[in-house]
Amino acid sequence: MESSVEVLKDLDALVDRAQFLVCAELQTAIAQRGQFTLALSGGSTPKPLYESLAQQDLPWDKVHIFWGDERYVPANHPDSNEGMARRAWLDQVPIPAEHIHPMPTQDADPAVSAQLYEQHLSRFFGGKEGGSADEIPALDVVLLGLGDDGHTASLFPQTEVLNVCDRWIGVGNRGADPRLTFTIGLINRARCALFLVAGQNKRPALQAIFSKDANSFDYPARFIRPEGKLIWLLDADAGEGLKIAS
Ligand code: 6PG
Numbered sequence: 063m064e065s066s067v068e069v070l071k072d073l074d075a076l077v078d079r080a081q082f083l084v085c086a087e088l089q090t091a092i093a094q095r096g097q098f099t100l101a102l103s104g105g106s107t108p109k110p111l112y113e114s115l116a117q118q119d120l121p122w123d124k125v126h127i128f129w130g131d132e133r134y135v136p137a138n139h140p141d142s143n144e145g146m147a148r149r150a151w152l153d154q155v156p157i158p159a160e161h162i163h164p165m166p167t168q169d170a171d172p173a174v175s176a177q178l179y180e181q182h183l184s185r186f187f188g189g190k191e192g193g194s195a196d197e198i199p200a201l202d203v204v205l206l207g208l209g210d211d212g213h214t215a216s217l218f219p220q221t222e223v224l225n226v227c228d229r230w231i232g233v234g235n236r237g238a239d240p241r242l243t244f245t246i247g248l249i250n251r252a253r254c255a256l257f258l259v260a261g262q263n264k265r266p267a268l269q270a271i272f273s274k275d276a277n278s279f280d281y282p283a284r285f286i287r288p289e290g291k292l293i294w295l296l297d298a299d300a301g302e303g304l305k306i307a308s
Contacts, residue, residue, distance in 0.1 A: 065292035067272075069301035073260050076297045077110045080258055083293060084111075084203060085118070087254050091202040092124050101130040101204040101244065103215065104143030107258045108205055112151035122157040126186070130204055131216035131234065131243040132165035134172050142167075165231075165242045172240040176231040179242065183230060198230055200289070204244065204252040208259045212267040212281030216243035219280050246285045253290035257283070260297040268300060274307040 070076040084100070091098040102108065129143055137144045144164040152162055163182060166175045187199035206214045216234030217224060223232040226245050234243040249255060259268065270276040271284050278284035286292065296304070 063287050063289060063292055065294075067294040067296065067301075067304075067306060069296045069298060069304070071298050073110065073297050076258060076260060076295050077114055080111050080256065080295055081114050081118070083256060084115070085120070087203045088120065088125065091253075092121060097124050097126060099126045099128065099201045099203075101128040101201050102143065102147050103130050103205040103207045103258070104133070104146065105207045107207050107260050109146060109150050111258065112147055116151040116154040120155075122155050122161075125157055126161045126163060127152065127157070128163045128183075128201065129165050130206065130249065131241055132167060134167050134240045134242065136167060137164065167242070172233045172242060176229070176233050176242050180229060180231045198247055198251045200251040200253055202252075203254045203256055204249050204288070206249070206255060206257045206283070206286065208257060208264055208267060208283055210263045210267055212270060212283055214257070214283040214286060215249065216241035217246065217282040217285070219282060224279055224282055224285070249286055250288050252288040255286055255288040255290070255292050257294045259294065259300045262299045264300040265302070265304070268296070268304055272304060272306045
């Protein structure tokens, strides 16, 4: 794993840098494997990046979009990560409909939906579901946000899904609300895990994540150590004063 931390002067600069990095990974992936696989994060931070990507002229027929986590609501619900990305980006570009791979949220049991998405990934990537580490698919880029409690994707502090090692998709929970999420193992197979973190309210979680001895079960983003690149993009409000333990 090669890791880097960049502090950008503001959110616009963070979005510009994120777009540059995503497009660089896209070009490499298409040159090497003929396609680019990208998992989106939800929340508010990535929205301006999605709006900016919607203005780019990219080889959309070679791009496949997944979600790293999803609230357990229909796509037309205001909280839906799929809905946000479609409105901000995917509805504006000529990406083939079958290249958009949303997490299913129709079944009454989120665990069934998690299994369905894992089966979908298995068919797409050709791996064996729940297989050994080397059969877990490697996405080109997994976009990640950071909650002010140190969660990422829907891997929340002190929740069961942090212990799930034999599945690619798990059921996380924010309090009583179920969420579907990439498991730590699936995220860590990524060729590039790219965190986008903005705002002063993220400072305490960031300092714990970059400290020597915080408990990763309290700050799950500490579990993210991808086989490829780990890139943290922070705006100045989030990154000010950050001390990175060696
Ligand atoms: C979600 C996200 C979640 C998000 C963080 C940060 O579904 O909400 O995937 O992990 O990235 O909560 O959210 P903000 O970008 O809104 O601060």
